[in-house]
Amino acid sequence: MKICVVGCGAVGSLFAANLATLDDVEVWAYDLAQEHVDAINRDGLRLTGAGEVIGRPRATTDAAELPPCDFGIVATKAMHSEAAIGATAHAFADGCVATVQNGIGNEEVLARHVERVIRGTTFPAGKITAPGVVQWDVKGDTTFGPFEDKPAPFEEVQRLADACTRGGMPTAAVADARGPQWRKVIFNAATNPLGALTGLTHGRVCERPDLRRLASQLVTEGKAVASAQGIVLDSDPEELIDYAARPEVAYGHKASMLQDVEARRQTEVDYLNGGIAEFGRKLGIATPTHESIWALVKGVEASWNQ
């Protein structure tokens, strides 16, 4: 089986390194960072922290080198999906492509370029600490399911989930993967921007009653948009918010969007609050809080060019 990880940042590296430990899987890693790619080809891809792994995927910055693959796993930042799948689609002419990206709307982008798409949500997290080296911060589950508009056959979804699980990334194949995805999107959209706009860690956002209420308003609007599509959340995002606020979980964690804002990098707000607001608009569900937060984060991004 050949699997290509498209976008070998922190999350992509977790999949690539773990899958590369399997004898029956040939793993390719496509990424634009030449130093990272060179280090992987020279020394292997090393994970530290929550798991110690050295995998040896074949890495390249040149999409033309990719062989025909059974599976793609797209792990770029959401705003880079279009360019990444546009460059690599030829490798998946007979294969299936999964997304493990943040936010909503990624499957739709993939479906414009490939025929068989897998909806995915993943919770593991980490960060690149040096070329070829990724610190694995948080272990967690992944869920895959066929994307409704251009579905991958369910046996193929199961085959990919099985490979990930055997490789050390526990993954479930389900018929409807929208529930876990919307739970994560709602969680991220309710908490990430509040950290980004205030500078507070997740735990400090949650211990301020008015900000915690604001997060709940965002959750409530998000649930209404999910429920209007017939999506049943696999659990309540509110529980996840309170769980993550515990000192031993993620009290001191700076949301990725806060890290982006501090580094003046474009955020994923278009695919989080923006995604919920756009779905809400199509479905006739009002999302005034998501729209406001979306505009504020876009305003922060605009202020860097002022």
Place this chain on the structure above:
Amino acid sequence: LRSEPKRVCVAGAGVIGSLFAGYLARVVDVTVLTRREEHANALNEGGLRVSGRGDFTSRVAAATSPEALPEPDLVIVASKGGDVESLAARLAGHWPGATLMTVQNGIGADEIVARQGAWPLLTAVTFMSGTRHADTHVEYVLDTATWIGPSRGTTVEDARAVAALIDSSGLKAEAFDDLRPAQWSKLIFNATVNTVAAVTGLRHDPHFAALDEPSDLGFLVRNLMDEGKAVAAAAGVTLDEDPWEMNVLATQRGHRHAPSMLEDVQAGRPTEVDMITGSLVREAHRLGIPVPLHEAMYSLIKGREASWE
């Protein structure tokens, strides 16, 4: 006020208070009530220098307690919004013959003062600006007017008398029969533009009026102003200017103004959000008008302030 005030006390000598004290001392006796002893000493020793649009030094008598100062006809309460309550408490029981005038951003400063004594009250909103270079040196930058209206126990005649005095000193002032339409227009404008600028880091520029893409800030700005207008309507106030039109005009002028709350946030200083957005939200709650977006902006600013701790 029985007649034109002859003796004025400026309570709180930040930028605005220093400008009033420096200019008014050219035409009447001015005393200054300060919080810090060294501030009062410096003023007593060296006077108060005004630069910028003016260039002179005024003699003022300063002290940290009202007992040490003669009773004035007019007290200009010029502290930061958050300090009005403690300042008024220091004045409680003193100067029963004086009229007190508040000049803070937002609304409700006169009501806070009213709870501390039976003085006649004027309410004012000032658009002038300056820079404080030292305890004894203030630079006069923007020579826009101070608007004055009656509050408790005063009439427009009192407002006119104070406006005439301020005018004669070299500053600009205007009296209104009812200040609330102007005050509310400014409050709604400020509660929106200041908080959006402070949260995003954007100076007041065309982003604030953009309505092209769904994520454009203009929609949020307009929604915040609509919430504010609903509160004003419920309070029985007819606005003198439409805040949205004020916003569009200001962004078209090409001058990218940095609202004071943005400057406060960039400097890591506490903001005036309690007086500005806070007063709008308190009024909304009193009147039963929902203002979820202003509450959200308030929470975000308070969260930002907490992030510096």
